[in-house]
Amino acid sequence: MSFTRRNALALGSAAIAVTLLPLRAFAASEKSMEAITAFADGATVAEGGIELTTPEIAENGNTVPVEFSAPGAKRVMLLADGNPSPGVATFNFGALADPSGSTRIRLAGTQNVIAIAEMADGSYTQVAKAVKVTIGGCGG
Numbered sequence: 001m002s003f004t005r006r007n008a009l010a011l012g013s014a015a016i017a018v019t020l021l022p023l024r025a026f027a028a029s030e031k032s033m034e035a036i037t038a039f040a041d042g043a044t045v046a047e048g049g050i051e052l053t054t055p056e057i058a059e060n061g062n063t064v065p066v067e068f069s070a071p072g073a074k075r076v077m078l079l080a081d082g083n084p085s086p087g088v089a090t091f092n093f094g095a096l097a098d099p100s101g102s103t104r105i106r107l108a109g110t111q112n113v114i115a116i117a118e119m120a121d122g123s124y125t126q127v128a129k130a131v132k133v134t135i136g137g138c139g140g
Contacts, residue, residue: 029081031085031086032079032081032086032114035077035079035086035087036079036114036116036126039077039090039116039118039124040116040118040124043122043123043124044124045116045124045125045126046123046124046125046126047125047126047127048125048127049070049072049117049119049125049127050068050069050070050073050076050115050117050125050126050127051068051069051070051127052066052067052068052113052115052127052128052129053066053067053068054066054067054113054129054131055131056130056131056132057131057132057133057134058107058131058132058133058134059134059135060133060134060135061106061107061108061109061133061134061135062106062135063104063106064104064105064106064107064113064131064133065102065103065104066078066102066103066104066105066113067100067101067102068100068101068102068115069099069100070099070100070115070117070119070125071099072099072119072120072121073093073099073117073118073119073120074092074093074099074118074119074120075090075091075092075093075117075118076090076091076093076099076101076115076116076117076118077089077090077091077115077116077117078090078091078103078105078113078114078115079113079114079115079116080105080106080107080108080111080112080113080114081111081112081113081114081128082107082108082109082110082111082112083106083107083108083111084108088103088105089103089105099117107131107133108133109133110130110131110132110133111130111131111133112128112129112130112131113128113129113130113131114126114127114128115127115128
């Protein structure tokens with residue numbers, strides 16, 4: 001097999017793409033972590049305690065349905081981990097409100113949807129679900 005200039009360019013481009021992809025994912029994850037830290041005022045965030053319903057596969061990233069239920073929560077924040085601005089929505093509940101909600105969100109591509117809840121006792125909890133997007137909703 002002969003190694004042509006075209007093969008060298010293709011191999012080099014693929015190597016650069018593979019090298020840069022994890023950096024983009026890490027940057028999005030870092031933005032989400034900053035949003036979680038700000039929401040929880042630096043407190044420890046436990047896993048579970050929230051029921052999050054998302055589709056496993058979304059054919060169109062422009063309108064992805066998301067539902068949650070967080071018994072005992074005062075407020076809930078939804079994040080889309082891979083979006084340029086991960087904060088999607090924050091729901092505030094009164095003393096008599098049912099802490100649940102639903103909305104449709106826009107996802108740029110395959111990523112995690114995260115729900116973080118502040119509970120009535122002052123603790124914080126979160127849950128994440130992966131959503132595979134076949135057509136991106138943020139310009140892709």
